[in-house]
Amino acid sequence: MESRNIRLAVIPGDGIGAEVVAEGLKVLEAVGTKIEATHYDLGAARYHRTGETLPDAVLEELRGYDAILLGAVGDPSVPPGILERDLLLRLRFTFDHYVNLRPVKLFPGVETPLADTSAEDIDMIVVREGTEGLYAGTGGAMRRGTPHEIATQESLNTAYGVERVVRYAFEKARSRPRKKLTLVHKTNVLTFAGDLWQRTVNQVAEEFPEVATDYCHIDAASMYFVTQPERFDVVVTDNLFGDIITDLGAAIAGGIGLAASGNVNPDRTAPSMFEPVHGSAPDIAGQAKADPTATILSVAMLLDHLGLRAEAARVEQAVADDIVERPAGGVGRSTHEIGDDITARVSS
């Protein structure tokens, strides 16, 4: 793998996307991997200029890369849903990113908003389903704009889709010291989907006798993330619950500036895509205020996914070392400075 170049598609996207992605690429180069990065200008600007979100030809071109690095997508100048659905979610769905992998890990030295909580207490991985559930986008509206309007959304869940992500989560759990898997759902209200998820977990569990399984309603889980985060090791959940709980996870693990994610296609039938959990943050765009750490940690996940384990570990270590020396309360460094500091550690 080391001998040939990594072909990387880069989608900086909107807002702070370009700023954080630039730092991610800096680190990627410093780690000594040979990369051929090609930038794609997708996002709000292109949408306004041409009306395009993600042309079919571009989508097919992207399929040819080893991986995709994405900054952030979304802008207040575009109606809600257009860039999200037609660009970000279209990539996740088309490239079958059925595992949305989101570590929730408190690095030593990072301030958590939780009192009496230390790094050992927060170390989990959320395996969020990435291709179905309420994100399917089905539903509709009737008599729109009248007092008789009805608007629906549908959550679509298949045995095929649930089983593969549950199996992945069990494998993850087996590889970790605690070997614990918690299903998070709302089986007492979403009885049809909940029944499918719970039955699937029960079935797959038989193949993983060494993994302890647990169940938690999404409402209770949200509470436990704050009061007993040490309860969780690997969490498997659906697309929407995973969306919510990983932002909460980012909050307890020191903030959205540190939360990395991978949209993974474990079968490698298409490129996986790595992106910070945070959004485009238009309010601070162009001011060099964004923390690029989440993107740099996403780059580490990307390296790991491509089999470059040692390089991934080096990037993670560089981030951990950088974080330990951050002054409490943050402040100080610009986006570039943080990127430079981490790059220096990676190169040394």
Add this chain to the structure above:
Amino acid sequence: MESRNIRLAVIPGDGIGAEVVAEGLKVLEAVGTKIEATHYDLGAARYHRTGETLPDAVLEELRGYDAILLGAVGDPSVPPGILERDLLLRLRFTFDHYVNLRPVKLFPGVETPLADTSAEDIDMIVVREGTEGLYAGTGGAMRRGTPHEIATQESLNTAYGVERVVRYAFEKARSRPRKKLTLVHKTNVLTFAGDLWQRTVNQVAEEFPEVATDYCHIDAASMYFVTQPERFDVVVTDNLFGDIITDLGAAIAGGIGLAASGNVNPDRTAPSMFEPVHGSAPDIAGQAKADPTATILSVAMLLDHLGLRAEAARVEQAVADDIVERPAGGVGRSTHEIGDDITARVSS
């Protein structure tokens, strides 16, 4: 109102339900209201004995009361969803409890799991829609148990249902010092329902020029509950997002032992129902370990709803005074002792 008896239906329900409800009733009597309380044995025990969850005749009888006090519903011996759907949600739906009112308020003296957060930072009311969304229960499963299974859930949202709860939330916001209303949804993914909610908020806002409105995605809101709870004054949201965010709210405001709720029918076409946010907690049932404070605060909401404002304030004050004297870390008192202590303060 003071002259005639309050006719109260009491549904202790499952697990710790009976224990906490007993303390709630103790306080209700001590406050000097004349009550006629009738107990209904609904819940897991009755289900196992007779197969019944909520017979039609009982439902119609319940309709005749001034209010309902509910403990908790749900037991591991009953498949998920049966008691929840056929008892709890059936009551909420049949009696048109379209406002599920859930204060998230940090009482002075209560320990919050959030560092650097004090009572002024957490003082909001969540207005959760209570009769539609994903709680409609529509959906189904096909090819169940096969590799080709598909399970669906539908979120049903109507202009009628959204508008009335949004208007209620604006009225609430107008009555509070900060006069701020935040819609929490996921408009960028749930585009049909999100569009209806956002348009409705925009429209009703025109009638309330003194109220400032804001919007927050559910994922970001979950983060802000932990990092910037002071952002929120009144939150209006759908049934499922409200379920999640109010458990999170309970966590940040000192725990589920203190979180009260009202299932309110503002049009008073049927009795409203008051219940602690917590569940039946079968693991500690029968051990006098449950904190009855959430139920007692729900009783205060009940009194307020029935127009007994002074009585409601007395109960709230008694709870606040009791809480201030609780030793840090909790411990010590049994369910009855807490109930007795608060009762003594109400009577004095």
